[in-house]
Amino acid sequence: MATKTYREALNDALREEMHRDQDVFIIGQDVGKFEGAYRVTQGLLSEFGPKRVKDAPISETAIMGAGIGAAMAGLRPVVEFMTINFTLVAMDQIVNNAAKIRYMFGGQVSVPLVIRTPGGGGQQLTAQHSQNLEHWFAHVPGLKVVAPVSPADAKGLLKMAIRDPDPVFVLENLALYNTKGEVPDEEYEISLGSADVKREGKDISIFAHSRMVNVALRAAERLEDEEGISAEVVDLRSLRPLDTETILNSVRKTNRAMTVEEGWATFGVGGEIVSLLMDQAFDDLDAPVKRVGGEEVPMPYSKPLERAAIPSVDRVYDVALQVLA
Amino acid sequence: MATTIENKQQLLDNYRMMVLIRHFEERAAQLYTQAHIGGYCHLNIGEEATVVGALSTLGPKDIVFTAYRDHGHALALGSDPGAVMAELCGKATGVSKGRGGSMHLFDLEHRLYGGYGIVGGHLPLAVGAALAIQYREEDGVVMCIFGEGATNIGAFHEAMNMAKVYHLPVLFFCANNQYAMGSMPEEDSAVPEMWMKACAYDMAAERIDGMDFFSVREATRRAVERMRETREPMFLEAFTYRFRGHSMADAGRYRSQDEVREWQRRDPIQLLGRRLEEDGILDTRTREDIEKAVDEEVERATQFALESSSPDTDDLYQYVYTEEDQ
Numbered sequence: 001m002a003t004k005t006y007r008e009a010l011n012d013a014l015r016e017e018m019h020r021d022q023d024v025f026i027i028g029q030d031v032g033k034f035e036g037a038y039r040v041t042q043g044l045l046s047e048f049g050p051k052r053v054k055d056a057p058i059s060e061t062a063i064m065g066a067g068i069g070a071a072m073a074g075l076r077p078v079v080e081f082m083t084i085n086f087t088l089v090a091m092d093q094i095v096n097n098a099a100k101i102r103y104m105f106g107g108q109v110s111v112p113l114v115i116r117t118p119g120g121g122g123q124q125l126t127a128q129h130s131q132n133l134e135h136w137f138a139h140v141p142g143l144k145v146v147a148p149v150s151p152a153d154a155k156g157l158l159k160m161a162i163r164d165p166d167p168v169f170v171l172e173n174l175a176l177y178n179t180k181g182e183v184p185d186e187e188y189e190i191s192l193g194s195a196d197v198k199r200e201g202k203d204i205s206i207f208a209h210s211r212m213v214n215v216a217l218r219a220a221e222r223l224e225d226e227e228g229i230s231a232e233v234v235d236l237r238s239l240r241p242l243d244t245e246t247i248l249n250s251v252r253k254t255n256r257a258m259t260v261e262e263g264w265a266t267f268g269v270g271g272e273i274v275s276l277l278m279d280q281a282f283d284d285l286d287a288p289v290k291r292v293g294g295e296e297v298p299m300p301y302s303k304p305l306e307r308a309a310i311p312s313v314d315r316v317y318d319v320a321l322q323v324l325a
Numbered sequence: 326m327a328t329t330i331e332n333k334q335q336l337l338d339n340y341r342m343m344v345l346i347r348h349f350e351e352r353a354a355q356l357y358t359q360a361h362i363g364g365y366c367h368l369n370i371g372e373e374a375t376v377v378g379a380l381s382t383l384g385p386k387d388i389v390f391t392a393y394r395d396h397g398h399a400l401a402l403g404s405d406p407g408a409v410m411a412e413l414c415g416k417a418t419g420v421s422k423g424r425g426g427s428m429h430l431f432d433l434e435h436r437l438y439g440g441y442g443i444v445g446g447h448l449p450l451a452v453g454a455a456l457a458i459q460y461r462e463e464d465g466v467v468m469c470i471f472g473e474g475a476t477n478i479g480a481f482h483e484a485m486n487m488a489k490v491y492h493l494p495v496l497f498f499c500a501n502n503q504y505a506m507g508s509m510p511e512e513d514s515a516v517p518e519m520w521m522k523a524c525a526y527d528m529a530a531e532r533i534d535g536m537d538f539f540s541v542r543e544a545t546r547r548a549v550e551r552m553r554e555t556r557e558p559m560f561l562e563a564f565t566y567r568f569r570g571h572s573m574a575d576a577g578r579y580r581s582q583d584e585v586r587e588w589q590r591r592d593p594i595q596l597l598g599r600r601l602e603e604d605g606i607l608d609t610r611t612r613e614d615i616e617k618a619v620d621e622e623v624e625r626a627t628q629f630a631l632e633s634s635s636p637d638t639d640d641l642y643q644y645v646y647t648e649e650d651q
Contacts, residue, residue: 025460051460057490062483065449066456072438073388073457092480096443097450105431105439106422107644141645165647 001184007177009151010040010116013158014078018048021076024162025052027067028080037082038118038177064090064115068098068167071113076162081117084171085131098167099142114161118172120211120262121310125174127298130306132263134171134210135272138239144192145239147171149213151181153237156190164192173211173262193241197250201232204320205250207273208260209236212311216260219316231320239269247273248281255286258323260316265293290319333606339381339538340601341615343373343594346397348623349406350569353396353413353427357573361631362413365442366427369397371568374593375500377401378541379468379563382549386465388436388458390451392472393428395440402435406622407629416633423636424644444505445475448484448497455493459556466494466552473519473562474505485526488558495558496548497523500535502567507579523560535565536588538597565593 004012018024030037032045032055045053056063060081067077081087087094098111121130138145144166148154154172161168198213199220208216213235220231234250236242251257257277259270270291277289295309350368357366369376376397380389383402391398399409404420412419413427420432428442438454441447451469458465475481476499488495499519503509510517523530531548534540541563548559566588570577577585601607 054491057483057486059483059487061480062449062452062487065446065480065484066453066487069390069438069450069453069455070457070460071453072450073454075457075460077453092443092446093449096446097441101439102647103644104421104425104429106420106424108421108431108433109438110647112647144646 001182003180004151004183005177006151006154006172006179006181007038007040009155009183010158010172011042011044012183013155013162014041014044015047017159017162018044018052023074024076024078025054026078026080027054027056027063029056029058029063029082031055031080036080038174040116040172041080060086060089061093064093065097067113068093068101068111071111072101072109076112078114078116078162081115083129084117084119084133085129087115087117087133094137094143095140099140102166103142110165111167112165113167114158115167115169116158116172118174118177120173120175121294121299121306122175124301124303124306126301130299132261132294134169134239135263135269137169138269142167143240144168145171146192146237147210147239148237149176149210149235151179152183153190153196155183156188157192157237160190160192168192171210175211193238193243195237195243195246196235197232197246198235199231199233201230202254203230204256204258204324205232205234205254206258206260206316206320207234207236207247207270209239209269210262212260212262215311215313216316218313219320222313222317223320227321229320229324236269242272242276244276244280247276251277251281252284255284256323257285258290258292258319260292260311261294262311263294264296265291266296268293287323290323292316292319336601336606337611339377340594340597340607341619342377342401343538343597344615345406345619345622346373346376346400347594348619349400349410349626350396352623352627353410354569354573356414356627362427363415364426364428365393366413366573367394367571368567368569368573369394371588371593372500372502372535372565373397374538374541374597375535375563375565378538379470379498379545381542382546383468384465385436386463388438388454388465388467389470390438390447390454390467391440391470392444392447392475393440393442394472395428395430398440398470399430399432399435399437402432402437404430404432404435404437406626410626410630411633414630414633415635416630417636418629418633422644445471445478445480447471448475448480449487451495452484452488452491452493455488455495456491459491459493464553466496466549468496468498470498470500472505473499473501473503473510473514474508476519476522477513485523485528485558489526489528492557494552494556496545496552497558497560498545499560499562500565501562502565504567504571504580506571518562520560520562528558528560530560530562532562532564535563536591536593536596538593539600
């Protein structure tokens, strides 16, 4: 085991996969000479050269489309978007091409590519650079969506995503890049459709993904310390496919549940979990399931306003008490 | 042009293919009105010279992307007419297993990398396929076919710029049939001729007569040969005309019948037929034999399509993800 930042873990995953498979290459804005807007691709241009670390013009549609076309022709592109907000410019390519090409053409080609991009707020980057839109992609059959929170999961899931034969959207998070964690030295596998119980508990299940897992874990600690409540925190890790078995097993144990997501809850990830529980765990529930999401405003600049817009440990704590009331 | 024995036979094959596309499309139109074909159905009628003239210049390592008016392209690349007609009819025996339909023909064996339904959306894919060719140091080229309406969308400009910046062998082939549904270039393009847009991307570009098979074939052959050496993108604009509506659901209110008749006087099949007669390659007897053989081929394709089974609804989810098919 070694202690690594989330950023280093991603960088290791890219480097190892590029050594393993000559067809793996990176394409994106400023991934080469600039070494990545958030330095995830640091050192890779000098190690692998410009053929395999391709700086691209500010053309998200062409970057994404070129990745898809290269994947159809047998390569394994890793497409980096500087932030998830810029994927909107490439939405046609992702939804109309990447997700549909295999099906629409009767299985004659696959599209083995990875889309890597950070979401999330908290950096005073304001309305156009702070969004959480990963569930838009999770809505689409043909795509897979993972959202790791720990450095170990980030490395493991990115490697699995690169080896997957279909398009995988890997959600990173701006506020996680400098966080640290233990990463195994040896090879390890994480299935793309697997949730992870990050903290065991018996009184309430808290479902979260990406950075909100850390918020939920801190809320769980407070619930334990201040109220003696044992909260289970389930890191969804993968939004599509969703690990319904782990979710249901947790609720069958705790009989109470809530969801936490950084993005707007309306039509969001929490709603999907609630629907699953209504459908398959109705009799196991002792209380209505509650959702916590970001406040439904465009992200403001002012620090106090921004802080108020993003789900906090306090809010998760308060809502957990409501569910347990 | 020297008419050697080889290229006599090749020219007859090209002529035959244009006749096949015409008859195939006319039969598809019938099947559409009889509700054997659903959804949208865009016909190549009138544009056969752009299809056969361009695609007959390609080799076995080259890749083709095209838009939703794609029946002729599949046929010209060698797809089985029965499998194409079956796809139009939504059958399991179709080239895309009944999942794609008229707009989404795909034939890996014949290097057709798809017909696409979002205008301009396939241009970046062609850039990516060319990137793969460059990456593996292969010698193929990519031909990307689209209409003049696609030159007004962002994906066109991003793809053209990226192809040039990366030095990729993509032949951007614009079949300018003068109507983006009902809009003419004079109405929706800042420049009236599409080749001019390629100049902004420092790309060699040329406008050619899209009704004249020889004009299309010679220009395309020159471009492809040059690209095999330079590995740089190029642009061709074939000025043509569709004799039918944008799709089968088009009342044609945006243009006059006189205009359509005027263009039909330059029917690409008749133009090529007359030229081949003048050169002593084609005579009345051969022409009739070709018509008859093509009719029979289209009828066989039609019967195959109509008699084929629909995909099993138990297989609805097949092909969404790769591992689930294995």
